[in-house]
Amino acid sequence: MTPPDSRTTARAVPAELASACTQVALASQADAIAGRAARYLAAPASTAEAAAVLKAAADLALTVVPRGTRSRLDWGRPPSACDLIVDTSRLNSVLEHAAGDLVVSVQAGVQLADLAEVLAKAGQRLALDPPAGGTIGGVVATNAAGPLRFRYGAPRDLLIGITIVRADGTVARSGGKVVKNVAGYDLGKLFAGSYGTLGLITEATFRLHPKPAAAATLTLDCPDPQSAQAAAQAMASSPLAPSAIELDWPSAAAPLTVSVLLEGSQDSVTDRTGRMRALLEDQATARDTVSRGNAPTDSGTVLRVAFWPGQLASVLDVIRMTGADEGLDPAIGGSAAAGVLHVRLGAAAPAANVARFVDALRVGLGSPAEGADDAVRLLPSPASALVLEAPPNVRAAVDVWGPVPGLALMHAVKDQFDPEHRMSPGRFAGGI
Amino acid sequence: MDDKVVSRLTEICGADDVITDPQQLRTYECDGLTAHRCSPGLVVLPRSAEQIAAVVAECAARQVPFVARGSGTGLSGGALPRADGVLIVTAKMRRILAIDPASRRAVVEPGVTNLAVSKAAEPYGLFYAPDPSSQIVCSVGGNVAENSGGAHCLKHGFTTHHVTGLQIVTPQGELTWLGDGTGAAPGYDLVGAFTGSEGTLGIVTKIVVKLTPIPETVTTLLAAFTSMGAGGAAVSAIIGSGIVPGAIEMMDALAIEAAEAAVACRYPEGAGAVLIVELDGAEADVARETAAVREICEAEGAYEIRAARDAAERAAIWTGRKSAFAAVGRISPAYIVQDGVVPRTALPKVLDRISELSAQTGIRVANVFHAGDGNLHPLVLFDDKAAGEQEAAEELSGAILDLCIEHGGSITGEHGVGADKSRYMPKMFGADDLDTMQLLRCAFDPAGLCNPGKVFPTPRLCGEVPGVRHAPHPLVASGVIDQF
Missing domain, CATH: 3.30.43.10 (Uridine Diphospho-n-acetylenolpyruvylglucosamine Reductase, domain 2)
Structure with missing residues (x-):
């Protein structure tokens, strides 16, 4: 008998991993994450199986990256290593929908769209509408939100309980199944937006809302950033309870619009739409759907800019001016009144220009406009620009995360939860 | 010292x-x-x-x-x-540092009272939404530590939904900011993790809070039922109809009796339960929802419904509810205020069981609660001068928490764990859950000096963080060599 070829041996799934999970395989080229090749793929179907997988990974000293439907897997920086991908596609059960309590518990691999279907049968919804959909685990891990962010917040605001598996395989829960609950630390907040760097999310429980029977959108053309801010502010300060206030400005030469989404019973929406129209001095036109401010995705660069809503006009000016300086004409869109915009650049934009644009944008955002309110000046840096998506050449040239407040404490948190730095290493701020 | x-x-x-x-x-x-x-x-x-x-x-x-x-x-x-x-x-740090109406934000010091924020925001048509019953005196810093709620958090959320930035002193004595006031700062959500940590992760020194537009209309309804069961059914029907009221509060006969004795709130006579439902929002919506709630309450057997037409009438309705805790002092020498949560649909069962326990032990229990979110505040009455009564009352109070856990609820909805309930934490969470929560504690306060002995029954020894044992070799990381 000839000794096995060393290369073949190297490519075999380790026995510890194979015995931990019923579905384990070698990873293929297609499983690479942002160009980083993976070795193995495990798809546990329960929290217990996920715990066994992570325990085996710990014993084998494997680096681990959780994966859902990959809609946001390349957000942040590419992982510095990825021995094992934990795929959540088999964690796909809706565990409990307590309709009378407006609460649902799901496994992390459940897709947002599938969950919406289940909830709609009871006239309810999870008020999250991140543009790319994806799995519950992915949406929570990136704290991704869409237009409804204005009224309902981000995943961190609707999450009331979470089950996670730590890097060493320990299973832990926090929160619970009731909306009002202050027992113990709220680990859900910590894991929402942690990009898979603290552990694997396996189950989540959310607060639900009644699904509105009717919806209407009004769109206003704004001649300049100042009037866009005035419009967004008028909508947000009105007593008409908008669900979303979205801005769309596809290019410097294109029209700048602000849209408002009103939801509720048919009577209510009719009333409030009429009043909102009057509030906007009859200048707004009805549109079928709320604009998501999304330019078609062309694998370009996407930044998420967060700011104090009262700075909207100056933020728009800074983006346009900084873009012009680098010969770039970004598409701008997002939740204007919640202070979150997405800035998109085409795939053709030269990497060096994009990198300079991002740097200059951060400098511009860091210094609030002359005459800005005192409140915003009390904060050391009241705005941020985070690179979510970018082609490899741009990613290599830019500082993806930029300055992050409280970074030293974040390192301390990471060291506690994942002392060996095996969970999605290098993906997060400060090299976490 | x-x-x-x-x-x-x-x-x-x-x-x-x-x-x-x-x-x-x-x-x-x-x-x-x-x-x-x-x-x-x-x-x-x-x-x-x-x-x-x-x-x-x-x-x-x-x-x-x-x-x-x-x-x-x-x-x-x-x-x-x-x-x-x-x-x-922090009582001497009570400056409201700035109000930014355009961003709907305020920046305040920790000693500022909750209500003072709303008063300062009022000229701009804004208010600070979390409204704990103690809002006249309680501080925003304390609200952050406890993640305080209040009657209106059913619709408007808790402190954690309204805080977007915190300046803290770490347990090592360093001043640092968590978050940037936007509510969408990059990095871990340390503002969220800190809020509700009950003073164990550091001391908050500046707080950025969100302000909310003052609702155009508020209507308050008081509905009297002959039994708690009927009142509870009305609560379920209201929520089931898709209406999200600002608040739904419920009081039982004993709580009403106490409130009557203390503040003469003049709730309908002979009520086995009263429900206070507050609806806020745009005028036409509130009118529609008020009519719907009336209809539901009548269908569930309400024998009297009052609607407050102005601020004075609204205050009169709330007087009984807001004074209920203290009012119990009029009908009992001593009492324990309990704070537990059950899923709303479990309310009828749990309330029945509480009255059974009360009947079995002969200990009176007055029920006042945030019915909309299943947050119970049973008041367990006893005579502190009578031998053994306090112990018996504590036992009953603990049994109510067991009941909450049994029904998938929580041992505290808003009062916190503090020094009082750490012993109940192992009933609600497993050892691994508590151990994992304490990793956060160790990250912030490895020396265990910041409010020690609170929240957790046994402190975790933080110890030294192990070195980075398995950081990938740079050549492995870059794919040049293989480890296996």
């Missing part, structure tokens, strides 16, 4: 803002939960974030435990002092 600590803290804060006199120290021996008492070793009343940082740095250097206190209205002993420690009182 070590003389060196006293003299150093006096240097930092000034003699006027340091209390060493044993008599004066005793005034700080408890917070709103008077069952737990301990005279602090020393009290300081700093006037700035920098002073707090210096005080904490001194405590850290000398391994002296410290506890933060706002207005001292907490109901779980979260601000219970340490005899060997320093109590840091």
Whole structure:
């Protein structure tokens, strides 16, 4: 008998991993994450199986990256290593929908769209509408939100309980199944937006809302950033309870619009739409759907800019001016009144220009406009620009995360939860 | 208290803002939960974030435990002092630093009272939504520590939904910002993790809060039912209809009797339960929803429904509810205020079981609660002069928490764990859950000096963080070589 070829041996799934999970395989080229090749793929179907997988990974000293439907897997920086991908596609059960309590518990691999279907049968919804959909685990891990962010917040605001598996395989829960609950630390907040760097999310429980029977959108053309801010502010300060206030400005030469989404019973929406129209001095036109401010995705660069809503006009000016300086004409869109915009650049934009644009944008955002309110000046840096998506050449040239407040404490948190730095290493701020 | 600590803290804060006199120290021996008492070793009343940082740095250097206190209205002993420690009182830091109406944000110091924020925001048509019952006196810093709720959090959310940035002093004595006021800062959500950590992760020195437009219309309804069962059914039907009221509160006959004795709230006679439903929002919506709620209450057997037509009438309806805790003092020499949560749909079962327990033990229980979110506040009445009554009342109060856990609820909806309920934590969470929560504690406060002994029944020994054992070799990371 000839000794096995060393290369073949190297490519075999380790026995510890194979015995931990019923579905384990070698990873293929297609499983690479942002160009980083993976070795193995495990798809546990329960929290217990996920715990066994992570325990085996710990014993084998494997680096681990959780994966859902990959809609946001390349957000942040590419992982510095990825021995094992934990795929959540088999964690796909809706565990409990307590309709009378407006609460649902799901496994992390459940897709947002599938969950919406289940909830709609009871006239309810999870008020999250991140543009790319994806799995519950992915949406929570990136704290991704869409237009409804204005009224309902981000995943961190609707999450009331979470089950996670730590890097060493320990299973832990926090929160619970009731909306009002202050027992113990709220680990859900910590894991929402942690990009898979603290552990694997396996189950989540959310607060639900009644699904509105009717919806209407009004769109206003704004001649300049100042009037866009005035419009967004008028909508947000009105007593008409908008669900979303979205801005769309596809290019410097294109029209700048602000849209408002009103939801509720048919009577209510009719009333409030009429009043909102009057509030906007009859200048707004009805549109079928709320604009998501999304330019078609062309694998370009996407930044998420967060700011104090009262700075909207100056933020728009800074983006346009900084873009012009680098010969770039970004598409701008997002939740204007919640202070979150997405800035998109085409795939053709030269990497060096994009990198300079991002740097200059951060400098511009860091210094609030002359005459800005005192409140915003009390904060050391009241705005941020985070690179979510970018082609490899741009990613290599830019500082993806930029300055992050409280970074030293974040390192301390990471060291506690994942002392060996095996969970999605290098993906997060400060090299976490 | 070590003389060196006293003299150093006096240097930092000034003699006027340091209390060493044993008599004066005793005034700080408890917070709103008077069952737990301990005279602090020393009290300081700093006037700035920098002073707090210096005080904490001194405590850290000398391994002296410290506890933060706002207005001292907490109901779980979260601000219970340490005899060997320093109590840091934020009552002198009560400046509203700025209001930014365009961004709908305020920046405040921790000692500012909850209601003061809403008053300052009112000229701009805005208010600060979380409204704990103690809002006239409780501090925003304390609200952050406890993640305070209130009657209206059913619709408007808790403190954690309204805080977007915190300046804190770390347990090592360093001033740092968590978040940037936007609510969408990059990195871990440390603002979210800190809020509700009950003073165990550091001391908050500046708070950025969101402000909310004042609702155009508010209507308050009072509905009287002959039984708690009927009232509970009305609550389920209202929520089931898709209406999200600002608040739904419920009181039982005993609570009504107490409120009547104390403040003569003149609730309908003979009520077995009253429901207070408040609807807020756009005028036409509120009118529609008010009509719907009326209809539901009538269908469920309400024999009298009142609607407040103005602020004075609304206040009259709320008087009974807001005075209920204290009012119980009129009908009982002593009482325990419990705080537990059950899924709303489990309310009828749990309330039945509470009255069974009450009947079995002969201990009276008055029920006042936030019915919309299943947050119970049973008031367990006893005579502290009668032998064994307090113990029996505590036992019953504990049995109610067991009931909450059994029905998938929580041991606290808003009062916090503090010193009072840490022993119940292992009933709600497993050892691994508690151990994992404490990793956060270890990240912020490895020395365990910041409000020690609260929240967790047994502290975790943080120890040294192991080195990075398995960081990938650079050549492995870059794919040049293979490890296997």
